[in-house]
Amino acid sequence: MTLELLHKPSMAQLTSLGIGGNARVLAKVRDEAGLDELSRFVEREGSGLIAIGEGSNLLAGDGELNLALVQIACRSKAEALISGTRVLAPADMRLPGLLATLIKNGLSGMEGLAGIPGSVGGSVAMNAGSYGTDMQSSVKRVRLWTPSKGLFWKDTADLEWGYRHFSIGQNNGSEDDFFLVWEVEFELTRSTEEEVRGRIKNNFEKKKSTQPVTAKTAGCVFKNPEGYSAGRLLDEAGFKGKKIGGMGFSEMHANFLENKGNGTAAQALELMDQASEAVAEKFGVTLKPEVIILS
Structure with a gap:
């Protein structure tokens, strides 16, 4: 099988943040020959396909997600x-x-x-x-x-x-x-x-x-606005270490959301909304997500 289809894959297992519900389907391309099969898969699915790698910059929503994903996962060991x-x-x-x-x-x-x-x-x-x-x-x-x-x-x-x-x-x-x-x-x-x-x-x-490089994160949550550090803005707005349930902004660096155990996407998104509003009110600066939100 050069293209493997997995139904209802867990986004928590596919992302470094370790949260999220189940996608509809994941197509794993196992080798170059699998790309021919992928063409047919794309034709069947139509628009809205999402390519993912290691999932280290993804925030997936909770529950059942109408997402069709594609991932390269060749059988041979990846070497340069x-x-x-x-x-x-x-x-x-x-x-x-x-x-x-x-x-x-x-x-x-x-x-x-x-x-x-x-x-x-x-x-x-x-x-x-x-x-x-x-x-x-x-x-x-x-x-x-x-x-x-x-x-x-x-x-x-x-x-x-x-x-x-x-x-x-x-x-x-x-x-x-x-x-x-x-x-x-x-x-x-x-x-x-x-x-x-x-x-x-x-x-x-x-x-x-x-930075919390060993914690469950999705990297930087927000992009740095021109002329500003998103982490510094979040820190000065009081969000370093702020938590909701199992999710929280890192105590090391305010621009990292950590899954501290049993975190949910709802908690992560609520924290992001609160942080964006606070930074806009305090500094007049709009924060834009760097993490890719899949819902």
Whole structure:
């Protein structure tokens, strides 16, 4: 079976936040041949399909959710191929695993992404970033899949990138609204194993000292408004450590929601609403979610 269909998958098990009800269906693409079957699945489902990676930036609603999800989960172990300073990584490779490969090969350019969970594909789709760098900075080209075109490569310059934003820039009608990131080619610079390891270790330790990297979170809840730190605004509005039931803003960093045990989406969304209103009232600044809300 190259495309596995799971009915009523648990969103709590598919997301790092560990909350949410059951989606309607999850299509797991097991290999490249499964993409042919995926085309038929997309045709049957129509619009509204959602691609997910490791679920590290998702907040799923409670109860039964009318969601059709697609996930790349190849049977073969996800490994990167190295050619000089170029690195080819499959979308379902975890970003920490890619960084470990870069350490071994002494390749520099992505050290600022230390401590970011999730898959390579998901990190590109969100243009994940940290410590002054983001995915766009190192990506040379991306191999994409759409129902009408199949697999094809696009150079970084031909893609649309922004702050926690990525788009393949297609204008081919609704049938291509859905896309998958299948592979990513990175262009890095030569360094040494010791130097790359040192920079990654320093960045991770810095992040670990200020962010709840081992807790059940979905990363930053809100985007940083231009000229502001969302975490600082939330902290000054009194939301650091604020809880409702099993959900609460982190005591380490106010822009992280933690599932402290048996948390629900209703509690998370209520906290987000209260925080947004308080920041708008106190500072006149509108907070926009960085976490993707699925309901």
